[in-house]
Amino acid sequence: MHVYDTITAALSDLDHRGYNLDFNLTAVGLECKPINLFLRPEEFEIEEVYRFEGMTDPADSSVVYAISSNAGNLKGVLVDGYGVYAENVSPELLNKLKIHHG
Template sequence: MHIYDTVTAALTDLDNRGYNLDFNLTSEALECKSINLQLMPEEFEIEEVYHFEGMTDPADSSVVYAISSNLGNLKGVLVDGYGVYAENISPELLNKLKIHHQ
């Protein structure tokens, strides 16, 4: 596991290590618009997780997930704020993310 001072440093290093896709949360899946793909919770793994605390405001805290999928041998990242997704996504997707959100 690596240690990063900033979200930008984490994203740069992960990109250099092949995590090139940008994922976003939908209500049921992770979505990568650049390749028009959705990954259901059972179709991806969370390889690494990095937590970043806001300098002055805890609401600015975020999490960077390094994601991989055997579907097409894909690797990418998901950046999310603490708790932002809790009300908007399926229980299956929430549980997958929460396991690594400790």
């Protein structure tokens, strides 16, 4: 695992290491709209997780997930706020994220 001072530094290094897709969270999986890709929880792995605390407000905290998938040997990142996903996400996806969320 690497140590980063900022989200920008983490995203830059991950991109340099091949995590070039930008994933968005949906109710039942991850999507990458530019390449019309959708991954269900069983189709991806969370390789690395980095947490960043908000400077003034803990609610501003974020998590960067480094994601890989054997479906096309793809790598990308998901940036999410703490707990933001909890209400609108399937139990399977929530469990996968929570395992790594701590």
